[in-house]
Amino acid sequence: MTANWIKYLEQKLSQFNPTDVENRETEYKSSLTYYFQTSYLTVEFLDSTTINQVELGTYKNGIFSDYKILFHNSAPNFTKVKQRLFEIDENVNYVLTYDKANVEKLNIFLDSLFTNGWTEKIFSYKGFDYLIIVEIDNATHRIELKSNAEQDIPMPMDNLGIKMNIIWNNLKINARNRKKSIIEVKPLKKNVVQQRV
Structure with missing residues (x-):
């Protein structure tokens, strides 16, 4: 150690x-x-x-x-x-x-x-990210993103507003304005020490 x-x-x-x-x-x-x-x-x-x-x-x-x-x-x-x-x-x-x-x-x-x-999936609506899903091993972590204003001065109804916003953004009628990007974070490669034969 x-x-x-x-x-x-x-x-x-x-x-x-x-x-x-x-x-x-x-x-x-x-x-x-x-x-x-x-x-x-x-x-x-x-x-x-x-x-x-x-x-x-x-x-x-x-x-x-x-x-x-x-x-x-x-x-x-x-x-x-x-x-x-x-x-x-x-x-x-x-x-x-x-x-x-x-x-x-x-x-x-x-x-x-x-x-x-791990895998990172970012969902955006009209250029603004609203949801991130991070997959690590077999676990899925969902992050409903707060805006700068919601972080700065939290209000009692913010969580409900975030949920309603996600429902709206995910509606079929909004598909044209919605984007999903996926980032695969590859495993890090270890140094391999080559040995002379």
Whole structure:
């Protein structure tokens, strides 16, 4: 077992050839973001032995996906999918202290996503995304997207409005204005060390 989460990530991720690694530091936290061909992994630390949050998603042309795949201690396969929102997303179920049991949990989470990949289906109406479906292994995660206004000042009827909007957008009469795009995030390829015979 490595000495801390930083060493663990260096060892774990070097085999997948990240295209870039970005290090950010604030007064209270630091983070490492690993970029791959079409995806990213961000790990936020309180210190080298405590992870505050692990998130993955797609990344293209400098733009992060509207959703994030989060490590979550009490979710099936340690996987929770949420919309990327303005709010600060703190949760004790995201936190991992460095020990053997938590290393195993994070391995399960990362290995599932890195070796199997995932599928992202984005539904839009008149150019505005309104629904994302993320398929990981045999699980389907549905995200009904909130607008910037609904995120900024939530109102009591917002959830009903979002549901009605989805029903309207999915009606047959709106088929011409509706688009569906699919992104297949391929499994990451490990470095293969060639041996001389």
